[in-house]
Amino acid sequence: xxxxxxxxxxxxxxxxxxxxxxxxxxxxxxxxxLGSNISDYKQKxxxxxxxxxxxxxxxxILTDLSAKDTTGPNxxxxxxxxxxxxxxxxxxxxxxxxxxxxxxxxxIFPKTKEIYEVSAIYKKVYKYKGIDLKNNLLLKDLxxxxxEFVRLxxxxxxxxxxxxxxxxxxxxxxxxxxxxxxxxxSFSDDYKFIGTKGxxxxxxxxxxxxxxxxxxxxxxxxxxxxxxxxxxxLVKVSISxxxxxxxxxxxxxxxxxxxxxxxxxxxxxxxKGLN
Numbered sequence: 001x002x003x004x005x006x007x008x009x010x011x012x013x014x015x016x017x018x019x020x021x022x023x024x025x026x027x028x029x030x031x032x033x034l035g036s037n038i039s040d041y042k043q044k045x046x047x048x049x050x051x052x053x054x055x056x057x058x059x060x061i062l063t064d065l066s067a068k069d070t071t072g073p074n075x076x077x078x079x080x081x082x083x084x085x086x087x088x089x090x091x092x093x094x095x096x097x098x099x100x101x102x103x104x105x106x107x108i109f110p111k112t113k114e115i116y117e118v119s120a121i122y123k124k125v126y127k128y129k130g131i132d133l134k135n136n137l138l139l140k141d142l143x144x145x146x147x148e149f150v151r152l153x154x155x156x157x158x159x160x161x162x163x164x165x166x167x168x169x170x171x172x173x174x175x176x177x178x179x180x181x182x183x184x185x186s187f188s189d190d191y192k193f194i195g196t197k198g199x200x201x202x203x204x205x206x207x208x209x210x211x212x213x214x215x216x217x218x219x220x221x222x223x224x225x226x227x228x229x230x231x232x233x234l235v236k237v238s239i240s241x242x243x244x245x246x247x248x249x250x251x252x253x254x255x256x257x258x259x260x261x262x263x264x265x266x267x268x269x270x271x272k273g274l275n
Contacts, residue, residue: 027174027195027206029118029239030104031095034206038092038106038113045069046091046103050215052125052232060123061234063102088250094120107240111253116246119238121216122166126159126234130227133157152220154233155189159212163235167191167210170239179206194242205242210235 026033032041045068056062089107100123107117130152154160171181171193179195190211197204213220216234240246 027177027179027204027239029094029170029237030098030101030120032092032104032106032115032118034116034118034239034241035114038108038115041092041095041106044091044093044104046105052127055125059125059127060100061102061125063123100124109249109253111257116249117238117240119236122162122235122237124162124235125232126157126162126212127230127232128152128154128157128159129230130222148223149221150224152214152222152231153189154212154220157212157233159233159235160189163210163212163237164191166235166237167193167208170208170210170237171195174206174208174239181208205245207240207242208238209240210237 026035028034047063047066048069049067050061050063051065052061054062054065088110089105091103091105094104098120101120102123103119103121105119106115108115130150133152133154174195175181177197179197181193181195184191184193190213191209193208195206195208197206211218212233212235214222214231214233216236218236222231
């Protein structure tokens with residue numbers, strides 16, 4: 001029955017626009033386009049502190065029971081009010097709603113406010129005990145390693161399979177928009193696919209990532225003493241611009257803002273010792 005439900009869900013993905021463009025062929029996820037301005041979307045508090053013991057149909061998180069994160073940045077002004085530095089990430093309302101996902105999250109360039117990453121979390125909870133993960137490569141070192149923590153592997157689990165299936169749908173949607181993808185570039189049990197489109201200076205790189213991790217926090221490290229405890233895993237998916245050039249641009253825009261705050265708007269002026 002679970003396999004049938006999984007097939008139905010994936011078919012729904014394939015027959016919707018949730019993983020493709022919304023109004024154009026720009027790379028997007030749930031209608032949130034890479035390169036679009038954050039002002040085009042409405043801010044929303046991310047959900048936290050989920051109830052993993054009281055789940056809905058098919059072990060989906062009942063997000064109505066989750067708390068709203070009220071400790072985040074001042075989105076209305078797009079700055080952290082104390083430091084005057086720009087807001088760089090947070091949750092929004094997507095253009096394309098999908099009730100199987102929540103916490104539609106974006107990262108933006110600090111000065112231009114353009115989106116360079118979109119992610120979301122699949123609501124289904126997968127529970128595993130560390131001791132029961134038969135393909136865990138580190139179980140053999142459980143008693144020999146000096147560290148109190150070991151990394152759990154979800155290799156060949158239902159959760160990892162779903163992470164791959166969702167990534168495959170996203171990649172398929174982008175292929176229809178003209179992107180070409182190579183093989184999985186991840187060296188772990190997560191997935192990362194690099195897509196390219198265009199030539200020369202106009203060549204665009206995007207990354208499609210999908211992972212199964214503890215509470216979708218991108219970290220599967222657990223204390224040895226918790227190996228017999230049932231741990232909740234969630235699938236998180238994302239689409240983003242190429243990582244290296246993105247990091248360079250983020251730092252460049254941060255520096256421009258800092259220079260402006262110091263009264264210098266010319267990035268070519270070395271202000272060391274001048275102010």
